[in-house]
Amino acid sequence: MIKFPNDFLWGAAASAPQTEGHSSRNGKSATTWDKWFELAPEKFNDNQGPENTSNTYEMFVEDVVNMRKIGMNSYRTSISWARLLPDGQNLNDEAVNFYRTYFQTMIDNGIEPIINLFHFDMPWWLMEKGGWENRESVDDFAYYAQVAFEQFGDLVHRWTTFNEPTVHIECGYLYGYHYPAVVDLRRAIQVGYHTLMAHVMAVQKFHQVNVDGQIGIILNVLPAYSRSDDAKDLGAKAISDLLSSRSFLDPVVLGHVPNELVKLLKRNELLPEINDNDKQLIIDNTVDFVGINYYQPRRVQAPKNPNFPAKMPSDWFESYDWPDKRVNPYRGWEIYPPALYDIAIMMRDEYGNIPWYVSENGMGVADEERFIDDTGMINDQYRIDFMKEHLEQLHRGIEAGSNCFGYHMWTFVDCWSWLNGYRNRYGFYRLDLNNNYKRTVKKSGLWFQQITQNNGF
Ligand code: BGP
Numbered sequence: 001m002i003k004f005p006n007d008f009l010w011g012a013a014a015s016a017p018q019t020e021g022h023s024s025r026n027g028k029s030a031t032t033w034d035k036w037f038e039l040a041p042e043k044f045n046d047n048q049g050p051e052n053t054s055n056t057y058e059m060f061v062e063d064v065v066n067m068r069k070i071g072m073n074s075y076r077t078s079i080s081w082a083r084l085l086p087d088g089q090n091l092n093d094e095a096v097n098f099y100r101t102y103f104q105t106m107i108d109n110g111i112e113p114i115i116n117l118f119h120f121d122m123p124w125w126l127m128e129k130g131g132w133e134n135r136e137s138v139d140d141f142a143y144y145a146q147v148a149f150e151q152f153g154d155l156v157h158r159w160t161t162f163n164e165p166t167v168h169i170e171c172g173y174l175y176g177y178h179y180p181a182v183v184d185l186r187r188a189i190q191v192g193y194h195t196l197m198a199h200v201m202a203v204q205k206f207h208q209v210n211v212d213g214q215i216g217i218i219l220n221v222l223p224a225y226s227r228s229d230d231a232k233d234l235g236a237k238a239i240s241d242l243l244s245s246r247s248f249l250d251p252v253v254l255g256h257v258p259n260e261l262v263k264l265l266k267r268n269e270l271l272p273e274i275n276d277n278d279k280q281l282i283i284d285n286t287v288d289f290v291g292i293n294y295y296q297p298r299r300v301q302a303p304k305n306p307n308f309p310a311k312m313p314s315d316w317f318e319s320y321d322w323p324d325k326r327v328n329p330y331r332g333w334e335i336y337p338p339a340l341y342d343i344a345i346m347m348r349d350e351y352g353n354i355p356w357y358v359s360e361n362g363m364g365v366a367d368e369e370r371f372i373d374d375t376g377m378i379n380d381q382y383r384i385d386f387m388k389e390h391l392e393q394l395h396r397g398i399e400a401g402s403n404c405f406g407y408h409m410w411t412f413v414d415c416w417s418w419l420n421g422y423r424n425r426y427g428f429y430r431l432d433l434n435n436n437y438k439r440t441v442k443k444s445g446l447w448f449q450q451i452t453q454n455n456g457f
Contacts (some may be wrong), residue, residue: 002239002395003456009112009406010452011074012428013065015119015163015358020080022057023050027094029086030124032179033418034133048421054413055437060102062439068109070428070445071452075106076218076291076359076408078116078163081144081455082123084151095149103155114291115156116218117145117202119163120171120178120418127179132168132191135275138198145202149209157213159206160291160359161199164220169195169290170308174312177419185312186270188299193272196251196282203285215304216254218291218359221245223339224298227320230411232302236317239264240300243313253281253351254289264316290351291359292343293410294390299325330365330382331424337389344397344404357406361390364424367416378430378442387444388457395456411446413439 015024021035037049056063067075083095119139122131126140145161159413164199171178174187182188199217208214222244224235242261250258256279263272278340299322306315326335340358347356363386365371374380392408398404422433428445434436 001260001456002392003058003454004171004407004431005398005405005453006152007405008455009357009408010448010455011072011076011111011114011406011408012410012412013076013408014411014415015116015121016078016080016414017050017053017058017119017121018417019054019077019413020083021051021055023053023055026057026083026098027084027086027092028080030126030215031080031082032127033120033121035124035127042264043112044419045421045423048416049126050416052433054431056102057098057447059437059439061105063111063413064105064109064111066429066441067106067111068448070441072111072412073452074112074114074406074408075412076114076116078119078161079148079152080121080338081118081141082121082372085123085144085147086191086365088123088125088144091147091151099152099157103152107155112158113156114147114158114160115152116160116163117141117148118161118198120168122168122179127160131172132194134188135194135197135273138194138201141198142201142205146205146209149206149211153209153211153213157211157275158216158289159211159213160216161202162195163218165195165199165217166244167190167220185310188266189270190217190272192247193274195278196248196257198253199248200281200285203287207285214288216287216289216291218293219245219248219252220293220295220360221249221346222296222298223294224300224317224340225322227299227301227322230302233300236300236302239316240298240313243316244298246293249290249351251282252287253354255286257282266275270309274446278348287354289355289357289405290347291357291408292347293360294343294358295360295362296338297339299334328363328365328382328386330368331363333364335363335386335389337393339393340390341393341397341400344394344402345400347404348397348400348402351402353401355403355405357404357408358390358394359408360410361387362410362426363424366423366425368425368430380444383442383444384447387448391451393456 224240416429
């Protein structure tokens with residue numbers, strides 16, 4: 001029997017824009033997702049846009065009851081900036097009321113709300129003035145954070161600022177998956193830097209508001225494994241780690257941007273514009289804990305014909321097909337549970353053994369309805385196997401002394417996922433879009449219930 005530490009957090013993660021629905025109602029203003037869907041619905045899988053998510057705005061009481069049924073003791077979701085402050089300044093009372101009732105319902109049912117502030121949902125009013133490219137976004141975000149802490153700080157004790165900051169940077173400014181779909185490394189780096197400073201200023205507000213709780217961030221660490229021990233491949237691995245993991249982990253935990261990253265950007269004439277006192281602000285505002293999202297590793301090798309100065313990250317490292325790779329056949333992502341052990345050890349040895357938790361792990365499955373069994377339940381044994389293998393590795397890491405305090409799956413109820421719409425399903429509960437958003441537990445939900453009951457398996 002594998003037992004996890006006492007008070008271990010068992011739960012799931014989601015976000016406001018992917019679950020709430022009512023995206024253009026109840027006083028909420030538009031985000032880039034609402035606008036993009038209006039402008040180019042064909043980009044979205046099956047023409048499914050942000051209005052048609054899992055309707056949590058109306059169904060959160062039922063959701064919380066379902067969370068309790070499978071024994072969850074915690075749930076991470078986010079607040080929608082555009083709902084709370086539709087014009088960036090004035091408070092939407094309806095939003096305050098909605099979130100307070102939602103969080104209180106969780107608490108009354110023994111579920112700790114862990115609340116995140118930004119999950120890829122840039123308000124349109126801010127995008128119109130340049131979004132994260134404009135330094136003003138840092139102050140705008142800090143103000144939003146302050147308001148959120150003031151309004152909900154009595155109910156929420158674990159806060160995070162951003163979910164996967166490298167994703168909105170890469171997807172919005174390098175690879176075209178998020179609005180504004182710009183392809184420009186220099187601009188991406190500036191966006192990344194402002195995101196870091198927005199995080200730092202939100203942490204400062206957290207202390208100024210004096211919230212009784214802890215502040216963290218959620219990072220998608222992408223452990224890189226190099227093709228060989230050749231110096232060039234190892235160099236590629238080091239840069240991949242720098243950009244995808246250390247670019248945020250180092251400043252938020254250790255209080256400084258890695259020297260190697262500064263040198264790399266300088267060499268490539270890519271240093272962002274910074275303000276004089278930023279360095280001190282980064283030192284002064286480190287986090288209390290970190291959430292790590294882990295889905296798959298990155299296999300890297302040195303690029304064959306890199307540009308210098310670099311134009312894209314592929315000038316620094318290239319992916320390669322690891323011959324021993326195991327793949328999730330329903331989503332195409334690599335399955336490599338040992339990386340979770342490696343992450344646990346990295347957190348222990350390189351980040352002062354700061355408290356951390358797995359804030360997302362999960363297995364996306366396309367056309368999951370094909371696995372409905374005779375009883376009408378989705379028999380997702382593959383997801384149970386996936387969780388089991390990852391939890392075994394996580395447990396090894398904890399036994400080795402890593403300070404991990406919880407495990408959250410992505411996600412609780414199947415949810416809408418950006419341009420992918422409902423292509424990949426991840427939930428413990430199936431969502432039936434043709435039947436009033438009906439929720440039905442999957443086999444993995446029942447398995448999770450046993451884990452939460454036994455604090456292990
Ligand atoms: C994570 C994001 C989530 C969600 C998930 C699944 O990186 O934090 O918001 O989208 O990935 O992604 P997908 O639906 O593309 O498989």
